[in-house]
Amino acid sequence: MKESLLGKRIWRHKIFYLFMLPGIVWFFLFSYVPLFGIQVAFRDFKFSGGFTGSPWAGLKYFRQFFDYYQSFELIRNTVVISCLKLFVGFSMPIILALLLNEVRNVKFRKTVQTLSYLPYFVSWIVVVTLMQRIFSVYGGPxxxxxxxxxxxxxxxxxxxxWFYQMIVGSDIWKNIGWNSIIYIAAIAGIDQQQYEAAKIDGANRFRQIWHVTLPGIRNIAVILFILAIGSLMSAGFEQLLLLNGPATASVGSVLDVHVINAGLREGRLSYAAAVGLFQSLIALILILTVNRVAKKVSDVSLF
Structure with missing residues (x-):
């Protein structure tokens, strides 16, 4: 009975499901099919043997990573940089969205929005090149x-x-505009009658932001925070590869760069897969934990 009702409901809304189909296919092909390759982390991968023909290695490459003399340093640097980006950068798009919402000049607001979005579409190679020109010791403005x-x-x-300041500052500059879009949309969806009621109660603009706007976007912020926690073991490959050097290796060497170097530059595919799987498992545990805490504290969760 339930299956027939579900089938009727799907058929009734078939147009909406048809719009979802490209996204479902994309996720299936690029997020679920590649999971078959996870077994590389547990095998001595050989190109001649392929995924299933390579000899079984068990937890050999996981032990190899934890026995590596820089493993703790890599994990520490990754977590520190990710936490700085999260706890410093997470609030910036919210602040930008709140400020733009208070601007009454439509042309000025749209201009600022456009300018804040643009850096997101610029590659890190271009961004780092600009930083080198601007912050150069000799010749930099x-x-x-x-x-x-x-x-x-x-x-x-x-x-x-200055390493952490440069990393976090450039990350915020590049992503703040794009990340603020969803908050601007959430603010636009708040019932305007709530603002009118707040005005009648004598609330000034700051009080309206505190008691109307922020509660209105709270659920969205919690969901995005939970998702952001999943990236805590990924500090960002491109940015760290370009901005880190021998002088900053002690604080700038991270798991993302280590995995790419081990897998592509050194050809240690099984080892790189093992480290990448370790990152993913920690990310999954963090998301599940924070999601459960958020559900108990605020009744907002992913599931």
């Missing part, structure tokens, strides 16, 4: 300005003292 004021020039890039 920022250091030239500092020197003109009588201060010593500062080595911003490839310097452990």
């Amino acid at each position: 920022l250091n030239d300005l500092i020197a003109s004021w009588g201060f010593e020039r500062i080595q911003f890039l490839y310097n452990t003292s």
Whole structure:
């Protein structure tokens, strides 16, 4: 009986399911089919033997990673950088969305929105090249300005003292506009009568933001925070590959770069798969844990 009702419901809304079909196919092909390759992490992978013909290795490559003298450093750096990006950068799109919502000049608001979106579509190679030009010790406009004021020039890039600031700052600059889109959409969906009621109660703009706007986007923020927790073991490959150097290796070497170097540069595919699987398992545990906590605390969760 339930199956027939479900079938009728699906047929009634077949147009909506048809729109979902490309997304479902995409996820199936690129997210689920590749899961077959997870077994590489448990085999001594040989191209001649393929996925199923290579000899079984068990947990050999997991032990190999944890026996590696830099494994703790890689995990520590990854978690530190990811936490900084999460806890510093997560609130920035919310703040931008709140500020844009308060702008009454439509042309100015749209201009700011467009300018904030643009960096998202610029590759990290271009971004890092711009940073090298701007923050260069000699010839960089920022250091030239500092020197003109009588201060010593500062080595911003490839310097452990400024490494985290550069990493987090460039990440925020690149993604803040794009990440604010969903919050702007959520704010636009808040019932305007709530603002009118707040005005009647004598609430100023700040009070309206605190008591109407923020509660209105709270559920969206919680969901996005849970999803962001899943990236805690991934600090970002491209950015760290380009902005990290020998001078900052002690704080900038992360799992993402280590996996790519081991798999593609050194050809250790089984080892790289094992480390990547370790990252994914930790991410899954974090998402499930934070989702359960959020469900108990705020009644908002992914499932």
